Each structure stands twice: as C-alpha cells, then as structure tokens.
Amino acid sequence: MEIFDVTIIGGGPAGLYAAFYSGLRELKVKIIEAQPYFGGKMQLYPDKVVWDVGGQPPTLACKLIDQIIRQGLTFNPALSLNEKITSIEKQEDVFIARSDKGEHYSKTIILAIGGGIFSPQRLTLFENHLENVHYTLKAPSFYKDKRIAVSGKGISVFDWANAVADVAQKVTIIISEGKEKIPHELLKQLEEKAVDIFDHSMITQAEMNDKNRIISLRCESKEKGLTHQVDEVLINLGYDRDFTLLRNCQLPIQTVENSYIDGQPNGTTSVPGLFAIGDIIKHDAKLNLITGAFQDAANTVNGLTQFIDPKARKTAMVSTHNTVFKERNKEIRRKLD
Ligand SMILES: Cc1cc2nc3c(=O)[nH]c(=O)nc-3n(C[C@H](O)[C@H](O)[C@H](O)COP(=O)(O)OP(=O)(O)OC[C@H]3O[C@@H](n4cnc5c(N)ncnc54)[C@H](O)[C@@H]3O)c2cc1C
Numbered sequence: 001m002e003i004f005d006v007t008i009i010g011g012g013p014a015g016l017y018a019a020f021y022s023g024l025r026e027l028k029v030k031i032i033e034a035q036p037y038f039g040g041k042m043q044l045y046p047d048k049v050v051w052d053v054g055g056q057p058p059t060l061a062c063k064l065i066d067q068i069i070r071q072g073l074t075f076n077p078a079l080s081l082n083e084k085i086t087s088i089e090k091q092e093d094v095f096i097a098r099s100d101k102g103e104h105y106s107k108t109i110i111l112a113i114g115g116g117i118f119s120p121q122r123l124t125l126f127e128n129h130l131e132n133v134h135y136t137l138k139a140p141s142f143y144k145d146k147r148i149a150v151s152g153k154g155i156s157v158f159d160w161a162n163a164v165a166d167v168a169q170k171v172t173i174i175i176s177e178g179k180e181k182i183p184h185e186l187l188k189q190l191e192e193k194a195v196d197i198f199d200h201s202m203i204t205q206a207e208m209n210d211k212n213r214i215i216s217l218r219c220e221s222k223e224k225g226l227t228h229q230v231d232e233v234l235i236n237l238g239y240d241r242d243f244t245l246l247r248n249c250q251l252p253i254q255t256v257e258n259s260y261i262d263g264q265p266n267g268t269t270s271v272p273g274l275f276a277i278g279d280i281i282k283h284d285a286k287l288n289l290i291t292g293a294f295q296d297a298a299n300t301v302n303g304l305t306q307f308i309d310p311k312a313r314k315t316a317m318v319s320t321h322n323t324v325f326k327e328r329n330k331e332i333r334r335k336l337d
Contacts, residue, residue, distance in 0.1 A: 004030045004078070005308055006301070007097055007106035009085045009245070012040020014278025014293035015112030016072030021301040023075020024316045024324060027308070030104060031077050032097070034084035034117045034242075038072070039065040041114055041279070042290075044239075047139040053290050060139075064290075075324070084117065087248045088274070095273065107273070108304050111261060112297075114279040116241035123151070123235050125203060132213045133233045143168045147229055149217055151175060151203055152236035158182050158190065160234050165193035172228050173197045174219045198226070256282045267300030273307060275300045 006022050008015045011033030022029040037043065046062035053064065073079075080101070087098045088109060097104040120135035143164040150161040151174045158173065165171045171193070179187065179199045190197065198219050205218035217228050243259060254262040254270035260282035267275035277296035279288050286292065298316075305312045316322065 001105050003094060004028050004104070004106045006030075006108045006110060006304060007032065007095070007104050008077075008110045008112055009097060010040065010112035010114060010278070010280075011035075011038035011072075011081070012112060012114045012278060012293070013042065013068050013290045014114070014297050015040070015110070016068050017294045018110050018112060018277060018297035018301055019072045019077045020074055021298050021316065023077065024322065025301055025305045025312075026324060027301070027305065029075070029077040030080070030106070031072070032080045032083050032085055032099070032104065034082070036082050038069045038081070041118060042068075044118065044136055047137060050290070084242075084244070086244050087250065088245070089250050090271075090273070093273075107308050109274045110267070110297075110300060110304070111245075111269075111274065111276045111280055112278045112293075113245060115259070116243040116246075118239045118241060120235075120239055121237040123203070123237065125206060126214075126233075126235070130208075130212055130214060130233075132231065133235060135235055137163060137234065140164060140167050143232060145169045146231035148172070148232050148234060149174060149203075149228055149230045150234045150236070152234075153177060153238065154236070155182060155186070156236045158186055160236055161195050162186060162189055162193070164234070165190065165195050171195045172219075172230075173199075174201050174203055174217070174228075175199050176202055265296075265299060266303045267296060268303065275304055 005027035006029050008018050008031045011031055015031055016038060019029055019031045042061050042065050048061045049058050050061050050064055051058045083099045083101050085097045085099050089096050095106045095109045126133050137160050144167045146168055147170045148164050148168045149172045150157050157175055161171050161173050173195060179197060201219050201221040203217050204220045206214045207216040209215050214230060214233055217230055219226050219228060251271045256262045261269055261276040261280050263269045263276045263281040263283055265283055265285050267277050269276050277300050278293040302315050
C-alpha cells in the first residue's frame with residue numbers, strides 16, 4: 001500500500017498550486033481530478049481576458065491555465081484524471097479516498113474541489129452532441145460574420161450576445177423569460193448593435209444538415225412563430241454542480257450553507273489532517289479568486305507540512321536557498337545566457 005504525504009482532490013488553480021507548493025516542501029504528492037483535464041472552473045471561460053492575477057499582465061484564461069498546469073506539474077506529482085472521489089474515511093492515521101477506480105492512501109488530504117464538479121445544463125432539444133451548439137463562450141473572432149442564436153436563462157445570455165454582436169453578422173436572443181430584469185444600459189447596447197430579442201419565446205424545433213449542424217431554429221411565442229437561419233448556437237442555462245463527495249463523506253466535516261467547508265485561512269477544517277483550499281472553503285478573509293486560491297494553497301501546504309512533521313520549517317525556503325531548485329536554476333540560467 002503506497003501512502004502519500006498529501007493527496008489533493010481537485011485540479012483547478014488551488015489544487016495545482018498546492019501540488020507545486022507541496023513539491024517545494026519535498027512532500028510526496030498526488031493530485032486527482034474528476035474531469036479529463038486540469039484547470040477547474042477556468043475551463044468555463046477560456047477566452048476571457050484575465051486582469052487580476054498578481055505578476056501576470058492581462059492574458060487569456062486558456063493561456064493562464066496552461067501556465068498554472070505547467071507550474072503544478074513541476075515536481076512530477078502522481079496524477080489521476082477522469083477520477084471522481086466519492087468518499088473519504090480515516091483508518092488510524094491514514095486517510096482513504098475512494099472512487100469507482102480504486103483507493104488512495106494518504107497522511108493528509110487537501111480538498112480543492114471548488115464549486116463541485118461543473119457540467120453545463122443542456123437544452124433537452126439538443127441532448128445529443130451537435131457540432132455548432134456551444135455551452136462556453138469562445139473568442140469573439142470565432143463568431144465573425146456569422147449568424148448567432150443565443151438562448152438560455154439569466155443575464156449571461158444577454159452578456160454573451162453583447163460580446164459576439166460586435167463581430168457577428170446577426171445575433172438573435174431567444175429566452176423564455178421576460179427581459180424586465182435586464183439592466184437598461186445593456187439592453188440599450190444590444191439595441192444599438194441591432195440584436196433581435198425574442199423574450200417569452202421557446203425554441204421548438206431545429207433543422208439539421210448532414211454534418212450534424214443546426215441550420216435553422218424555430219422559435220415560438222404566444223403571438224407568433226419565426227424561423228431563424230443560424231451558423232452557431234450558444235446556450236447558457238447555468239451549470240449543474242456535483243457535490244457527491246461532501247454529501248457522502250463519513251468524516252465530520254463542518255459545512256456552511258450546505259456547499260462550503262467551514263475552515264480557517266490556513267486551510268484547517270473540523271477534521272485534523274483534512275484541509276480545504278480555494279473556492280470550497282469559507283472564512284472571513286476568503287477571496288474567491290485565482291489569487292486567493294494560490295494564497296490558500298501556500299498557507300495550507302506550510303501548515304500541513306508541520307502537521308506531518310512538527311519539526312519541519314514553518315514556511316518553504318525561497319528559491320535562492322531551496323535545494324529543490326538548484327539544478328533547475330542552473331538549467332534556466334543556461335537558457336537565459
Ligand atoms: C465565469 C467566471 C469568471 C471568472 N473570472 C475570474 C477572473 O477574471 N479572475 C479571477 O481571479 N477569478 C475569476 N473567477 C474565479 C476563479 O475561476 C475561481 O476562484 C477559481 O477557479 C477557484 O479555483 P479552485 O481550484 O478553488 O476551484 P475550481 O476552479 O472550481 O476547481 C475545482 C476542481 O475540482 C474538481 N473536483 C470537484 N469535485 C471533485 C471530486 N469529487 N473528485 C475529483 N475532482 C473534483 C472539479 O472538477 C474542478 O476541476 C471566475 C469564475 C467564473 C465562474
């Protein structure tokens with residue numbers, strides 16, 4: 001039975017930075033992610049320009065994800081993708097994290113599970129995969145000179161329409177709700193961009209071509225029915241969040257509002273040895289941003305290192321003195337010279 005110092009559940013920004021920092025502290029680390037890819041919620045907004053990460057000039061989220069993953073894998077942690085942890089228990093001093101793929105043994109656990117496992121809610125009409133139905137927003141250039149239909153619920157539908165209307169040939173919003181709650185300023189911008197809004201309307205039919213693409217949508221309201229020719233269809237109905245792990249866990253993990261772990265800024269929870277970081281933890285100083293996830297991870301790994309070995313240093317050595325960087329520093333300097 002292989003026992004890790006720390007097993008990190010969740011491969012978003014918090015989990016990945018914790019994997020890096022655990023390497024810095026020379027811990028034996030494993031990271032487990034339910035999705036087939038790392039990046040967490042950032043995968044929902046790959047083409048958003050992110051401005052507020054320290055030391056990072058504005059950049060696309062997808063580029064930032066690549067960097068965060070590269071850094072997270074610096075010290076070659078053990079990895080498992082496509083594995084959803086469904087329960088954790090503790091036997092004597094060892095935690096056992098279970099999934100339908102097997103068991104993982106660890107001296108400590110970091111829960112970096114964000115808002116749970118996200119999956120976009122699908123329009124029942126489009127349950128099968130269709131080439132031109134999208135549940136995340138791509139870069140505006142993708143929509144250039146195309147006819148776009150945007151449907152779903154809430155203000156995000158209007159935000160997405162506004163984002164693509166600058167470049168698209170035609171944008172049509174189809175929503176079952178009314179538009180009364182949408183800010184006047186946003187509606188004015190959409191009007192200026194000649195976006196058609198069909199509220200209190202439903203998509204009732206889709207015509208397909210032989211390439212598995214929708215070519216037209218039938219949209220109906222009480223008063224009338226219209227058919228719209230489309231090149232791309234954007235759907236934003238919100239996301240399902242899977243919290244099976246928190247619901248199933250037999251350990252006495254204290255939660256807040258049913259979906260957050262009650263914890264401290266150093267990641268400690270009501271279960272000694274089980275830590276929480278990133279968007280899943282709640283405390284007064286919590287910052288639900290990428291920067292906050294990084295700080296949680298560093299503080300927690302430092303505390304956890306002392307939990308495993310009370311004689312360990314309180315914090316990691318900086319890169320000048322830390323032996324884990326010695327060879328890497330030489331290589332980087334060689335490349336820079
Ligand atoms: C639309 C949007 C825009 C945003 N824009 C910004 C921004 O501009 N700047 C900024 O700083 N922040 C932004 N944020 C917030 C930022 O994305 C989050 O704060 C950050 O992703 C939190 O990281 P995390 O690792 O805690 O959680 P997440 O990113 O949610 O990652 C958690 C990971 O855990 C996995 N997981 C969950 N349960 C299990 C399980 N049982 N087993 C295995 N794996 C599991 C999930 O699949 C997921 O990959 C934005 C968020 C959204 C939704």
